[in-house]
Amino acid sequence: MQQLIHRIWYQGHQAKWLLLPLSGVFWLISTIRRLLFSCGLKQAQVLPVPVIVVGNITAGGSGKTPTVIYLIELLRQHGYKPGVISRGYGVNIDGVVAVNPNAKANDVGDEPAMIVARTQVPMVVGAKRVSAAHTLLADFDVDVIISDDGLQHYALGRDIEIALVDGERRYGNHCLLPAGPLREGLWRLNSVDFVINNGGPAQTGEVLMALEPAPLCQVDNNLDDKFNQQHSVVAMAGIGNPQRFFNSISQLGYKVVQTVEFADHQAFDPKQLSDLSVQHSLLMTEKDAVKCRDFAQSNWWYLPVNAKLNSEFDHALLSQLQQVAQTKKGLSHGI
CATH class of the missing domain: 3.40.50.300 (P-loop containing nucleotide triphosphate hydrolases)
Known part of the structure; x- marks a missing residue:
């Protein structure tokens, strides 16, 4: 839809x-x-x-x-x-x-x-x-x-x-x-x-x-631990314009193997997100990250941006x- x-x-x-x-x-x-x-x-x-x-x-x-x-x-x-x-x-x-x-x-x-x-x-x-x-x-x-x-x-x-x-x-x-x-x-x-x-x-x-990007942070602790940019990622976004996010992380040099769109403000299914991150790190927006902190895994990351x-x-x-x-x-x- x-x-x-x-x-x-x-x-x-x-x-x-x-x-x-x-x-x-x-x-x-x-x-x-x-x-x-x-x-x-x-x-x-x-x-x-x-x-x-x-x-x-x-x-x-x-x-x-x-x-x-x-x-x-x-x-x-x-x-x-x-x-x-x-x-x-x-x-x-x-x-x-x-x-x-x-x-x-x-x-x-x-x-x-x-x-x-x-x-x-x-x-x-x-x-x-x-x-x-x-x-x-x-x-x-x-x-x-x-x-x-x-x-x-x-x-x-x-x-x-x-x-x-x-x-x-x-x-x-x-x-x-x-x-x-x-x-x-x-x-x-x-x-x-x-x-x-x-x-x-x-x-x-x-x-x-x-919107200037900052270093990636882990979803479960908000720490900007060094992300290995050689690792491939699955990018997900539940925002009003997901494609803008996908374009941004590609331009920043992250290796995106899959993109997944969700509806804006959508509640996430922990199992669905877990399945997405079995083989690759999961990369999301900061707005999505606040909805995932209670069940986040160590290979889930988000991209902060500053206006x-x-x-x-x-x-x-x-x-x-x-x-x-x-x-x-x-x-x-x-x-």
Whole structure:
């Protein structure tokens, strides 16, 4: 099914014509919902601290999680105390849950587990992002909130919007879901504050981001023990764009004998992964690794990546954030 969807969205498969009526329904529902907020019939929840939303207008992976980690580190370097909220995709959460560094991915979601394991940032997940934000502010010392995804979640007031674009796949066939990958039309990018292009080539007005690989780490202990690059590997990925990962490890010189794709946020069968690694090492993404730590074997490895953006973006974001923070601080003091 995943391969068929990819062919429809990105390779011109004619089945898109059968799905276009459903895309029309999707457009109608999303337009009505958006108008309810823009006309004031529904109110977005405005929070007392700046809110940065990191999302995209397409379904599938575009590099949001590495971007969120980059922002956490950037804000900390400049004296901010960031916290993160997320939907926790792939798991059913009753109410809201605070994520701790030892949280299980099947309890809080793979992306939240990865973000907190990497950064130890205060983070709350829940189906209702507004509730998650209120809990985050009540339980932690936070002065800026980063929303991992949620560009289309208009109930959450936001001060800065960052949209990620997959530099390789772009917008596919430019159709709305389900005939294409778009959650909203391309017009939506005109209203965000920053468009970050993951992988390039960047177009006018886009900020280029690169994902730089780090040394391989073992899944069971997170140590970057020296991996013998002469060993062959089976590469697996349960992310939005598996092919990007497969291309990356091939370009890095790893000897890939087999690639295995899983659905994004999929729970893994330990026996299936064990069978894949009988004769070769198993190489996966960091996001997949957080779901495998409880049953990982010694020849399972993951590739950490770090987002890199230019100083012009850093300066522009921090300048805008400072203005928002000063405005909200003034309002809280009745100025």
